[in-house]
Amino acid sequence: MSQSYDRGLIEDFGRWREFSAGMWAWIFHKFTGWVLIGYLFTHIAVLSTALTSASADPAAVAANQDLYTQTIRTLESLLVVRILEVGLLAVAVFHILNGTRLLLVDLGIGLGSQDRSFYASLILTGAIVVASIPTFLAGVSL
Amino acid sequence: MAERYSSFTAGGRLWLWQRITAAFLIVVLAFHFFLLHFVHHADEVTFAMSAGRMETWSYYSLMILFLVTATFHGVNGVYNALINAGLTGAKRQAVKVVLGAASLLLLVQGFRTANAWAGIDLLPIL
Amino acid sequence: MSTQRQQPETETESTETETAQDRRLEKKRQRAAERERARVEAEERAAADAERYHLKVFRYDPEVEGKQEPRFDDFHVPYEPGMTVLDALIYARDQFDASLTFRHSCRQAICGSDALFVNGRQRLGCQTQLSDLEQPVRIEPLPHSEVVKDLVVDMEHFYDQMESVEPYFQTEDRPDGELEEQRQSRENREKIKKSTRCIWCGACMSSCNIAAGDNEYLGPAAINKAYRFAMDEREGADMKQRRLEIIEQEHGVWRCQTQFSCTEVCPKDIPLTEHIQELKREAVKSNLKFW
Numbered sequence: 165m166s167q168s169y170d171r172g173l174i175e176d177f178g179r180w181r182e183f184s185a186g187m188w189a190w191i192f193h194k195f196t197g198w199v200l201i202g203y204l205f206t207h208i209a210v211l212s213t214a215l216t217s218a219s220a221d222p223a224a225v226a227a228n229q230d231l232y233t234q235t236i237r238t239l240e241s242l243l244v245v246r247i248l249e250v251g252l253l254a255v256a257v258f259h260i261l262n263g264t265r266l267l268l269v270d271l272g273i274g275l276g277s278q279d280r281s282f283y284a285s286l287i288l289t290g291a292i293v294v295a296s297i298p299t300f301l302a303g304v305s306l
Numbered sequence: 307m308a309e310r311y312s313s314f315t316a317g318g319r320l321w322l323w324q325r326i327t328a329a330f331l332i333v334v335l336a337f338h339f340f341l342l343h344f345v346h347h348a349d350e351v352t353f354a355m356s357a358g359r360m361e362t363w364s365y366y367s368l369m370i371l372f373l374v375t376a377t378f379h380g381v382n383g384v385y386n387a388l389i390n391a392g393l394t395g396a397k398r399q400a401v402k403v404v405l406g407a408a409s410l411l412l413l414v415q416g417f418r419t420a421n422a423w424a425g426i427d428l429l430p431i432l
Numbered sequence: 433m434s435t436q437r438q439q440p441e442t443e444t445e446s447t448e449t450e451t452a453q454d455r456r457l458e459k460k461r462q463r464a465a466e467r468e469r470a471r472v473e474a475e476e477r478a479a480a481d482a483e484r485y486h487l488k489v490f491r492y493d494p495e496v497e498g499k500q501e502p503r504f505d506d507f508h509v510p511y512e513p514g515m516t517v518l519d520a521l522i523y524a525r526d527q528f529d530a531s532l533t534f535r536h537s538c539r540q541a542i543c544g545s546d547a548l549f550v551n552g553r554q555r556l557g558c559q560t561q562l563s564d565l566e567q568p569v570r571i572e573p574l575p576h577s578e579v580v581k582d583l584v585v586d587m588e589h590f591y592d593q594m595e596s597v598e599p600y601f602q603t604e605d606r607p608d609g610e611l612e613e614q615r616q617s618r619e620n621r622e623k624i625k626k627s628t629r630c631i632w633c634g635a636c637m638s639s640c641n642i643a644a645g646d647n648e649y650l651g652p653a654a655i656n657k658a659y660r661f662a663m664d665e666r667e668g669a670d671m672k673q674r675r676l677e678i679i680e681q682e683h684g685v686w687r688c689q690t691q692f693s694c695t696e697v698c699p700k701d702i703p704l705t706e707h708i709q710e711l712k713r714e715a716v717k718s719n720l721k722f723w
Contacts, residue, residue, distance in 0.1 A: 185692075197383045197387065200380060204412065205412060208415050209415075217353045218353075218423070218425075225354060233352045236349075249348070260336065263328050267329060269690050269705075271713075278692055296343070299347075304349070390641075390649075390687060
């Protein structure tokens with residue numbers, strides 16, 4: 165009785181050069197999805213500082229010295245956070261654009277040009293991100 | 307292969323809701339980004355401004371809906387990605403429990419935060 | 433007229449009995465022998481000069497020591513115009529290594545036996561021209577399946593998934609009159625025409641990442657088969673509903689993430705993703721009706 169050779173999944177990602185457009189779309193959509201869900205949790209955690217602020221001294225709130233305002237402002241003053249935000253924009257925009265492509269595919273539209281629509285999503289993501297960098301980096305000390 | 311024949315198969319429902327929430331999120335997430343980075347700038351955020359927005363019923367309910375759909379879409383997405391990667395049996399049940407708990411945590415904390423801004427006091431802890 | 437040389441009885445007699453005719457015949461034979469030699473030499477030269485295609489073929493044999501660790505063997509196969517990957521493999525097996533093992537049968541892309549992973553893509557060996565490929569041509573067994581030997585993979589899982597969708601015509605609706613045919617309109621035939629082309633080669637399932645990860649996923653070929661019958665109007669609405677119920681389970685159509693790899697590699701150009709998508713929409717519609 166001969167055994168068989170189970171090559172497993174490991175062979176897959178070593179062959180990334182052979183990936184087709186549809187496969188890249190699937191990989192990027194998964195990757196951006198994980199990033200976004202991770203972000204969602206951290207975002208709610210950061211925003212929760214508002215709970216402290218809500219029960220804080222109203223004078224402090226009026227003077228923008230409450231925990232929530234301070235936390236956000238401190239974070240936004242860091243260059244690395246600004247850069248991460250640009251990254252977040254890229255991830256979210258790609259996920260939205262490719263997601264739209266997938267919705268159209270689910271409705272039976274554009275199946276023949278699915279690889280071109282993927283490239284279009286990539287290019288559009290790049291364009292939007294580049295166009296937004298000035299706004300995102302405004303007011304931070306480099 | 308065929309475990310149960312039912313018109314109400316979970317697979318179909320989840321698939322559909324993932325798409326419906328996706329369509330909703332495309333619009334609302336784009337709006338959220340736009341409002342908080344382009345209309346206002348992220349470094350100008352204050353508690354007072356956030357509260358000001360949250361005190362309007364329309365914005366408040368939109369944000370609650372945003373929270374619920376985003377949590378569903380994200381957690382369902384993660385769950386499906388894991389099934390596609392071959393998650394089965396006891397591990398799958400464990401993952402379901404963990405994801406369910408995480409979702410609940412997210413929803414409750416988000417809801418409390420929204421109420422903090424809006425000045426709503428439902429219960430001492432909510 | 434016989435060209436056979438007359439056998440002389442003794443040596444001394446031969447020179448005396450040699451006639452003009454014998455001499456002429458001898459010359460003729462010599463010329464023929466020379467031509468033959470020249471022809472063989474030219475052929476050998478041509479074969480030596482011929483463009484040779486460099487193949488790298490995956491080898492593995494659990495029963496032979498020395499082949500239990502998978503490796504790649506190099507074959508340099510002389511090229512002839514129109515040569516396919518299958519031709520090259522057959523040449524290599526016949527001339528170089530008789531232990532090279534691979535499935536093949538019809539060599540005209542209809543039996544589905546020789547699906548291989550050639551230069552990183554699922555293709556039928558008999559349908560792939562060597563001249564279309566970059567050298568060295570890497571030939572491997574289909575990915576995501578267990579290798580039995582060399583280029584032969586275990587197809588049982590594929591067949592199990594195909595069989596689970598009941599890939600045969602079934603209906604309770606009989607036409608009136610015992611000898612009446614079960615008629616199908618032209619439009620209906622056109623609709624399912626592409627889905628009938630499946631040759632069970634397994635290329636699509638091998639290209640799908642979800643089929644690779646999730647063992648229970650039916651796979652594009654099985655779902656396409658279900659489509660072929662679910663959309664066949666001769667089977668009736670009840671049967672269609674039953675077929676939909678099989679494929680709308682958790683590891684049926686819902687696992688498809690529209691990666692499109694199946695559609696790209698199908699050697700019969702079946703729009704697999706499109707069929708799967710249509711079944712998803714059908715399933716959603718039929719479930720919504722219950723409200």
